[in-house]
Amino acid sequence: xxxxxxxxxxxxxxxxxxxxxxxKYEYIxxxxxxxxxxxxxKKTDDKLIKGCQSRVWLDYKLQDGKLWFSADSDAIITxxxxxxxxxxxxxxxxxxxxxxxxxxxxxxxxxxNLSPTRAGGLRAMVExxxxxxxxxx
Amino acid sequence: MESVNEIRSRFPQLSExxxxxxxxxxxxAATALRPLSVVKKWEEMSLVHNAxxxxxxxxxxxxxxxxxxxxxxxxxxxxxxxxxxxxxxxxGDTAAINLVAGSFGEEFIKEGDEIIVSEAEHHSNLVxxxxxxxxxxxxxxxxxxxxxxxxxxxxxxxxxxxxxxLLCVADISNVLGIINPVKEIVRICHAADCAVLVDxxxxxxxxxxxxQELDCDFxxxxxxxxxxxxxxxxxxxxxxxxxxxxPYMAGGEMIDTVSWESSTYAKAPHxxxxxxxxxxxxxxxxxxxxxxxxxxAPEFSANSLAIKEYILESLSSVEGLQxxxxxxxxxxxxxxxxxxxxxxxxxxxxxxxxxxxxxxRSGQMCAEPLMGRFGVTGMLRASFAPYNTMQEAEYFIExxxxxxxxxx
Numbered sequence: 146x147x148x149x150x151x152x153x154x155x156x157x158x159x160x161x162x163x164x165x166x167x168x169k170y171e172y173i174x175x176x177x178x179x180x181x182x183x184x185x186x187k188k189t190d191d192k193l194i195k196g197c198q199s200r201v202w203l204d205y206k207l208q209d210g211k212l213w214f215s216a217d218s219d220a221i222i223t224x225x226x227x228x229x230x231x232x233x234x235x236x237x238x239x240x241x242x243x244x245x246x247x248x249x250x251x252x253x254x255x256x257x258n259l260s261p262t263r264a265g266g267l268r269a270m271v272e273x274x275x276x277x278x279x280x281x282x
Numbered sequence: 283m284e285s286v287n288e289i290r291s292r293f294p295q296l297s298e299x300x301x302x303x304x305x306x307x308x309x310x311a312a313t314a315l316r317p318l319s320v321v322k323k324w325e326e327m328s329l330v331h332n333a334x335x336x337x338x339x340x341x342x343x344x345x346x347x348x349x350x351x352x353x354x355x356x357x358x359x360x361x362x363x364x365x366x367x368x369x370x371x372x373x374g375d376t377a378a379i380n381l382v383a384g385s386f387g388e389e390f391i392k393e394g395d396e397i398i399v400s401e402a403e404h405h406s407n408l409v410x411x412x413x414x415x416x417x418x419x420x421x422x423x424x425x426x427x428x429x430x431x432x433x434x435x436x437x438x439x440x441x442x443x444x445x446x447x448l449l450c451v452a453d454i455s456n457v458l459g460i461i462n463p464v465k466e467i468v469r470i471c472h473a474a475d476c477a478v479l480v481d482x483x484x485x486x487x488x489x490x491x492x493x494q495e496l497d498c499d500f501x502x503x504x505x506x507x508x509x510x511x512x513x514x515x516x517x518x519x520x521x522x523x524x525x526x527x528x529p530y531m532a533g534g535e536m537i538d539t540v541s542w543e544s545s546t547y548a549k550a551p552h553x554x555x556x557x558x559x560x561x562x563x564x565x566x567x568x569x570x571x572x573x574x575x576x577x578x579a580p581e582f583s584a585n586s587l588a589i590k591e592y593i594l595e596s597l598s599s600v601e602g603l604q605x606x607x608x609x610x611x612x613x614x615x616x617x618x619x620x621x622x623x624x625x626x627x628x629x630x631x632x633x634x635x636x637x638x639x640x641x642x643r644s645g646q647m648c649a650e651p652l653m654g655r656f657g658v659t660g661m662l663r664a665s666f667a668p669y670n671t672m673q674e675a676e677y678f679i680e681x682x683x684x685x686x687x688x689x690x
Binding site: 170199 | 301626627629630633634637638659688689
């Protein structure tokens, strides 16, 4: 199993620990609270992800052939969701991310438990990560 | 609260569960739940009286036309219009306002004229006027909102220049829940020869407008907010305007005679009802307005008042909570509460409370300029209907506190 696959498997197992969606959200909120610092000066419009109800910024750098993401949002649940993506996809090669189908998000049932506007926001976050990978392949 | 419980049994969705928890529906300002009587009327229109209106001699078409026109009579009675011909059916509040902007605007607004719009309007009562102003080279003028959410009517005399031709205002704002003094506004505007459009999207639910007493030139509302089927809307306009306004859309039964080169038009209201109207839905306004009237009985008002006092008291004790639309006299406010809480994003609160079974609105509530006015990116809104109970209000407050504990 690749490291990416293992990271995804970990998330799936973490989510499976909770039966109630409110508890899963509690977990997402914790992820949001623990997301690393994101510099204020990088909260610029070009880093803003379009299509989210709350504001989400995503930035990345390419180092030693691997992509490292950082992100922030003014809503804590959105922070939690982007934190999940950042932790799974940071430190992977652009090729690996570009080839990924992001289907683990279906496996944890996140999409169907978000409102349509939130689900649209999640899709926009995924597209932004994919594009960062494709731009650097 | 016997009447409240009895009415609740007529709104089946109130017994629904979400995520295994009872649904507590507090987004009534967006759309109301539907009573069985409305669904039955829609079903009857679809399964028994389905035919096109106004055009045929056969029995079913006559029945459909009668049901359609009975709705016009019922609406006219409900808002006390002088004549049922002053009631035009549209697809909703937005369509009614657009009809006035398109038709009245075409005939009566010219370059250099001014249209005054209150700062508290939802987009449906702002954007049509922006478009009209651009089309005609007219000027959009703002009637500002004070910090407590009330309208700055003291500024009105200064805004009413000779160029002011129309003022547009909601009788109750969908964000602030404040009952605006529209009768007074109409009086001041008419003294300056300025017409007034009252957007009754919320007012039709929480008050019993009397258009003759208000003396407004136009009154608009959507059926779905007042328990009728979606796709129904009403434009009330004074006869003198309807007679002078050109058709907005053309086709169907809005004509008198048609030759290849030109046409003459039917009289109002049919002049403004081009195409096949929503035949199945419009008659649902009859049972909808009946149940609205039932829910204006004293027992419901007492229940609503108790809920208002409880919510205002409870919200004021939540740390860091800011309520928007806080008039000095709570009697000027309906049971609609928009607020933000420091340290908790409105969207997060709405999402968590959804999982607890509470349906709330979060975001800009179709009133982006008003969000800017109060310096926020969005708010959380709980809007009650007469069928909501004190237990639901208490559960809402408990859920809010629980969600805040999770987020902070």
